[in-house]
Amino acid sequence: MNYYEALGLQTKLTLDADDLKKRYYERSRQWHPDKFSRANADEQQKALDTTALLNDAYRTLRDPVARAEYVLEERKIHPAKTPPPELLEEVFELNMALEELREGDQSVRPQLENTKHKFAHMLDEIDHGIAVMSSLYDRSHDESLLHAIRSVLDRRRYVSNLMRDVNKELNVDLSN
Template identity: 30%
Template structure:
């Protein structure tokens, strides 16, 4: 049966005016290994459409398998394993993300779209293990740092730079609660834009103004430090509340709390600047 016939069969099975899934892949270059992915289509509503389809083209072409998966995975992201070959020795690479080939030990190209949690080998949770994150970061940078590849080929130098940059970005994003929470919302299709005052309660904004005024008028390090301690306590409370909201799937509540955390994090930075003025 031709691929077009098989797609036609699938299109008769899935009849929904709300769902359109565009699958684009190249079938012209032969690949000796299979590529397996999990696909989710993202719609404006809370519905999640699961693709359950197997396409087996003729020999010397790649095989695409779409299969159903848990509905709790982040929207719009591919979560299945992608099996590829090493660019140099052509041996299969079974582990993702793949930093090095297990056969020839050569650095591999970075994989776009890979979750930062997966790159840093961390559980998908807001209250992740920071010590584990830092240990993983140091381990990866020791092996991927571009200085280690100064005598290697241009391709290896390029791949090491891209891998190292990706690890840096993943580490910095997951290190701080604010950027970590914003990233987790992004994986779920929600964004926190700049200038979020319009969606923030006026009572909260007034309280924030009072804190900023008190910090501006602080005459001693002790006064500024007290504001800093109060702010730190508030950030701790917000971290617990955000964790609870994300665990319960209350994304809009988590977003509102993250907006508050953004403001308090800004106050915390101002406190540091104020304390430096007393030195």
């Protein structure tokens, strides 16, 4: 049973958060191991497995990004292994600045702060893009949209990794 089936849903990239929560709570009340403490071993195991699936499903589907990743994974549309080419120049400059900061050059700090804000802005735009493409896909079921979402998700993962690196270096330096 996949995550959508576990919550009695059609596979869609856009979901109503309140409806999702309601379904999750209802099924948890029915299947939680607490309700089976005096049942036999088979029933207990079933309750445990079902609840684990429900929890895994709810955790994944309530987050639009994790949800999209899950749908693409189910469709065997795998992430790209190489970084998005349009970001290469950006990354090159960033790594230079990070290197300089590590060597003690505080003058690059404003540049890095700037980059950080740029990344945060990019992530917002990406998330907005995913939301738009998700609802388009749910209406049209156009395969090519899934591949478009894939490349946006790849970009997203890459940007958030870069953001993490920047944050780490900026914070390390603050604590010194």
